[in-house]
Amino acid sequence: MRTFTGEEPLEFLVTRGARCSNSAAHLRLTRTRFLVDYREESVVPDKAFPLLRCVPAGTALGHMIRDLGREDAARDARWPVPDLSSLIPRLTPDFIRSVQVSDSLHQTLHLTEPGDPARLRDIPVDLAAAVIGETDVGAESPPETLLRLVVEDLAPGLCSQIPVWTPDGDLLTSADLGWEEAGVFLFYDGEHHLERGQRDHDSEVAAAIQHSGGRLLRVTAGQLRDLEGVRTLRARVRRLLGV
Incomplete structure (x- = not known):
């Protein structure tokens, strides 16, 4: 989501017992009991830094879409999109942003077709299917x-x-x-x-x-x-x- 605003936080997954109170404003430390599972599926984005491991694209996209469902007045101000649900019911601001993020991620990864909705973790299956169903790998900008x-x-x-x-x-x-x-x-x-x-x-x-x-x-x-x-x-x- 940093493609759209540099103020979006960077999420780190940590153990359930980790201390999260001292995290910086631009970071989000998320406790999870599934850290071992996340580690097993993680990838190394840069071979120069082998200890830096990230979740795969599907998991990252799922987490971004999940975050967009949280109320955030600051995000609404810095990333404005219209509420068109009275005209087209599915086009709420959260859903529009979710498709924008998905389009951007697919472009960044140079994918030639939308990914598998089943790979989007931690969000409802129907939401994952709806976002991927609206994804266009040819879209080159949020507008x-x-x-x-x-x-x-x-x-x-x-x-x-x-x-x-x-x-x-x-x-x-x-x-x-x-x-x-x-x-x-x-x-x-x-x-x-x-x-x-x-x-x-x-x-x-x-x-x-x-x-x-x-x-x-x-x-x-x-x-x-x-x-x-x-x-x-x-x-x-x-x-x-x-x-």
Whole structure:
């Protein structure tokens, strides 16, 4: 979760009898009677430090999702996501963050398909299945994850990282999301898209898509900030899709 905020704690698993009162603010010492089990499945992330052992990715993801279920006003402030459950019941802030974390972990590990929900430890099986079921290994940023979650029910066939070619057949870029058969492509524009060079590139991308008969929509953070913005965005996407 440090991908999203550097203030998330680093968790250490310790024996049930360990003293935890002196842990630093950026650490969490978690007592567990299953420490032997965790050690048996642990991995060495860096061979230069053989004594440093970590839980495998599935366990780490399970623990991160578990932590997101805990109320934390400070986290809500530093990692804001909208509550969209009145529009799409599953899209609570905790669930959105869980999928963002899962997407990011899969990207970090260069995985080509979502992992096995059964490997996510210490969370309910149905929650693990729901998060992995929504995971997209092609999502390259938390806003892209959120964008996918708010439009994926509008039409079948939504894909991520769709190649965009120049009229000469050269690879120009990849659309963050889109319905390729329908010729509708979505791009999330972060702050760097305000730079002159990036704007020139974006214009070239738009021209290439339009040349092939496609349509594109550029989405900004403001359109994903709250329920009203998301409703408006979904209406625009529907019009492009003709649904």
